[in-house]
Amino acid sequence: MIETPNRPRLLIIDDEQAIRRFLHTALDGSEFALYDAEDGHTALAAAATLLPDLILLDLGLPDMDGIEVISRLRELSLVPIIVLSVRDREGDKVAALNAGADDYLTKPFGIEELLARIRVVLRRSQPQVAEPVFSDEDLTVDIAHRRVTAQGNDIALTPTEYDLLRLLVSHAGKVLTHSQILKHIWGVTYLEQPHVLRVNISNLRRKIEANPSRPRHIITEPGVGYRLRVSET
Amino acid sequence: MIETPNRPRLLIIDDEQAIRRFLHTALDGSEFALYDAEDGHTALAAAATLLPDLILLDLGLPDMDGIEVISRLRELSLVPIIVLSVRDREGDKVAALNAGADDYLTKPFGIEELLARIRVVLRRSQPQVAEPVFSDEDLTVDIAHRRVTAQGNDIALTPTEYDLLRLLVSHAGKVLTHSQILKHIWGVTYLEQPHVLRVNISNLRRKIEANPSRPRHIITEPGVGYRLRVSET
DNA sequence: CCGGATCTTGACACTTTCTTTATGATTTTT
DNA sequence: AAAAATCATAAAGAAAGTGTCAAGATCCGG
Numbered sequence: 001m002i003e004t005p006n007r008p009r010l011l012i013i014d015d016e017q018a019i020r021r022f023l024h025t026a027l028d029g030s031e032f033a034l035y036d037a038e039d040g041h042t043a044l045a046a047a048a049t050l051l052p053d054l055i056l057l058d059l060g061l062p063d064m065d066g067i068e069v070i071s072r073l074r075e076l077s078l079v080p081i082i083v084l085s086v087r088d089r090e091g092d093k094v095a096a097l098n099a100g101a102d103d104y105l106t107k108p109f110g111i112e113e114l115l116a117r118i119r120v121v122l123r124r125s126q127p128q129v130a131e132p133v134f135s136d137e138d139l140t141v142d143i144a145h146r147r148v149t150a151q152g153n154d155i156a157l158t159p160t161e162y163d164l165l166r167l168l169v170s171h172a173g174k175v176l177t178h179s180q181i182l183k184h185i186w187g188v189t190y191l192e193q194p195h196v197l198r199v200n201i202s203n204l205r206r207k208i209e210a211n212p213s214r215p216r217h218i219i220t221e222p223g224v225g226y227r228l229r230v231s232e233t
Numbered sequence: 234m235i236e237t238p239n240r241p242r243l244l245i246i247d248d249e250q251a252i253r254r255f256l257h258t259a260l261d262g263s264e265f266a267l268y269d270a271e272d273g274h275t276a277l278a279a280a281a282t283l284l285p286d287l288i289l290l291d292l293g294l295p296d297m298d299g300i301e302v303i304s305r306l307r308e309l310s311l312v313p314i315i316v317l318s319v320r321d322r323e324g325d326k327v328a329a330l331n332a333g334a335d336d337y338l339t340k341p342f343g344i345e346e347l348l349a350r351i352r353v354v355l356r357r358s359q360p361q362v363a364e365p366v367f368s369d370e371d372l373t374v375d376i377a378h379r380r381v382t383a384q385g386n387d388i389a390l391t392p393t394e395y396d397l398l399r400l401l402v403s404h405a406g407k408v409l410t411h412s413q414i415l416k417h418i419w420g421v422t423y424l425e426q427p428h429v430l431r432v433n434i435s436n437l438r439r440k441i442e443a444n445p446s447r448p449r450h451i452i453t454e455p456g457v458g459y460r461l462r463v464s465e466t
Numbered sequence: 467c468c469g470g471a472t473c474t475t476g477a478c479a480c481t482t483t484c485t486t487t488a489t490g491a492t493t494t495t496t
Numbered sequence: 497a498a499a500a501a502t503c504a505t506a507a508a509g510a511a512a513g514t515g516t517c518a519a520g521a522t523c524c525g526g
Contacts, residue, residue, distance in 0.1 A: 090343040097349040102357065103336070110323040116330040124335065124357045146408040146454065158483055159456035194502095196485065202504055213504085222493065222502075391472055427513090429474065435515055446515085455482060456513070473522070481514070492503065 007033045008053035008122070013043040013069070014084070015062050023056065026111040040064030044072050052079055054122060059085040059096065067099045074100035080121035084109070134169045136231050139208055139217050141169045150208040160185065161204050168218065168228040177225040201226060240266040241286035241355070246276040246302070247317070248295050256289065259344040273297030277305050282412045285312055287355060292318040292329065300332050307333035313354035317342070367402040369464055372441055372450050374402050383441040393418065394437050401451065401461040410458040434459060 010032040014020050020036055027034060035050055037043035040061045047055065055073065059066030070081060082103045083096045093104045102121045105114060134141040140149045143166060148155040157165065163185050168176065182190050182197055190196060205212040219227045243265040247253050253269055260267060268283060270276035273294045280288065288306065292299030303314060315336045316329045326337045335354045338347060367374040373382045376399060381388045390398065396418050401409065415423050415430055423429060438445040452460045 090346050094345045094349040097346075097353050102353055112327045113323050113330075116327040120330050120335055121357075145406055146457065146460075156455075160484075162457075193485095195487090198503065199485080199505085202506090206505090220503075393473070426475090428476085431514065432474080432516085435517095438515090453514075468526090469524100471522105471524085473520105475518105475520080477517090477519100479514105479516085481512105483513080484511070485509090487508085488506090490503105490505080493500105494502080495500070496498085 007031055009033045009035060009050060011035045011037060011043070011046060011050060011052035011055045013037045013040075013055060013061070014058040015039060015060070016058070019058065019084075026114070030115070040069045040072075043069060044076070047073055047079065048076055051077070053125075054118060055079055055081045057081055057083050057101070059083055059087065059092070067095050070096060070099040070101050078125075080125050082114075082117060082121060084114075134172060136172075136217065136229070138210065141165060143169070148208065151210060155207050157204075157207065160200055161207070164200055164204060165208075168226065172228045173230040175221050175225050175227045181225065240264055242266050242268060242283060244268045244270060244276070244279060244283060244285035244288045246270045246273075246288060246294070247291040248272060248293070249291070252291065252317075259347070273302045273305075276302060277309070280306055280312065281309055282410070282416050284310070284413060284417065286358075287351060288312055288314045290314055290316050290334070292316055292320065292325070300328050303329060303332040303334050311358075313358050315347075315350060315354060317347075367405060367461075369405075369450065369462065371443065374398060376402065381441065384443060388440050390437070390440065393433055394440070397433055397437060398441075401459065405461045406463040408454050408458050408460045414458065 008031065010027065012020055012023055012034060014023075014036075015038050024034060032054075035046060035052065037046045040063050043055075043057075043061075046052075057066065057069060057073075059069075061069065066083070066085070070083075073079065073081060080102045081100065082105060083101045084105050084107060085092065085096075086107045088106045096104050102124075103117050105117065132143050134143075138151045140147075142148070146162065148157055148162070148165065164181070167181060167184055178194050178197060179191055182194065186193075186196060201218060202212075205215050205218055209215045209217060217229055219229050221227055241264065243260065245253055245256055245267060247256075247269075248271050257267055265287075268279060268285065270279045273296050276288075276290075276294075279285075290299065290302060290306075294302065299316070299318070303316075306312065306314060313335045314333065315338065316334045317338050317340060318325065318329075319340045321339045329337050335357075336350050338350065365375065365377045367376075371384045373380075375381070379395065381390055381395070381398065397414070400414060400417055411427050411430060412424055415427065419426075419429060434451060435445075438448050438451055442448045442450060450462055452462050454460055
């Protein structure tokens with residue numbers, strides 16, 4: 001077999017060939033590299049050397065108790081374990097989950113649900129990466145931390161200025177009309193009062209634009225509204 | 234004080250009072266502080282200010298689609314969400330899990346299984362908080378030992394001051410709004426009374442800041458709240 | 467019941483922010 | 497090119513937010 005170490009490794013622990021074949025068919029073409037083990041001892045050895053990213057475990061193994069397999073796996077690592085079992089008794093589920101399993105699916109189950117639950121446990125085991133941060137040239141807006149930097153410096157924004165910038169960021173590249181912005185930040189009562197918007201745009205530009213009279217980020221769309229520019233390429 | 238803000242907070246989102254009462258009974262005496270929401274909009278507002286550690290969500294809400302509630306919650310945070318639903322169709326489960334739910338339990342379910350699955354998702358979400366000691370410049374906060382030092386000296390904090398500092402530490406770098414802090418430490422009844430927060434921030438600064446009038450650790454975000462600064466690089 | 471620590475509340479000075487007004491600049495229309 | 501509309505900036509008073517001190521109120525262990 002050709003190793004493909006880039007794909008996440010999935011270890012299937014089940015003594016019935018029919019189940020393994022079913023899972024192989026179901027997961028074929030998915031992003032996983034599949035490995036099999038037919039009994040508990042083989043599985044533990046495989047988990048130790050293979051270091052899989054996910055384990056699908058049938059509780060009814062010939063040589064070991066399923067719960068003990070989970071416990072022994074947990075001594076090795078925190079690899080996500082999804083239990084597949086014909087047993088539907090609550091006690092079995094609780095025991096497996098308490099022993100360290102991450103999920104418990106009762107056979108028969110749909111392949112789509114299995115795939116969805118696999119995605120859930122992988123999502124949780126992956127370190128968090130995606131922070132919603134807008135970045136363009138010398139301007140960065142970190143919504144999660146409420147931090148804005150321009151030309152490398154932290155910028156202190158007033159609440160309204162920040163609300164305005166956040167609104168622009170959330171629609172980056174698109175034009176927001178005067179009335180849309182006014183309605184969102186000042187409410188419908190200010191629809192006839194566009195001055196307040198201009199003043200705040202001006203203040204915002206003075207803080208985040210290198211040259212406020214020649215804005216590169218907050219673009220005026222004459223007669224329409226404003227737009228946060230997004231650089232090409 | 235009625236509130237016990239140290240316990241993990243569990244937000245129950247369900248429009249049926251019978252279910253809420255059942256869950257309250259089932260979870261009574263558990264380690265959780267329970268909060269309720271009866272519709273989607275209330276739930277989203279509560280999640281934003283309450284910062285719960287876990288959410289139990291019924292999909293059949295009167296005012297919003299359950300899947301959308303999950304999506305909107307996910308825009309706010311990565312808080313674990315367990316869906317409780319009468320619908321047993323695979324499509325519903327897959328949609329909920331893909332939208333960001335961590336588990337999906339079909340009613341009726343056993344209370345032991347629910348507790349076990351709660352433990353599972355909490356176990357998985359723990360590593361995020363696995364930083365037991367905060368350290369930045371001349372300030373160190375050791376949560377495990379409840380020890381705070383500044384400029385090399387041990388600092389004696391009152392319970393409220395320590396709770397406040399711990400809350401800031403657990404969200405270091407992020408801005409905590411006034412209402413989030415007030416709800417956390419003083420409970421919802423103090424939402425209209427931000428004064429008590431200012432006094433405690435002031436007292437805390439006097440103890441841990443080298444120059445309390447020029448704070449380097451507890452930063453005021455005007456009009457928004459406070460943030461514990463984390464030095465760059 | 468007392469003493470000390472802690473929490474809450476009120477008062478006040480201070481700072482920042484918001485809104486409005488005014489005026490000049492720019493763009494579009496006639 | 498002139499007129500009209502739109503846009504940008506500065507400045508000032510009003511409003512809201514913030515920090516600090518200090519006086520009661522409350523809680524707790526002896």
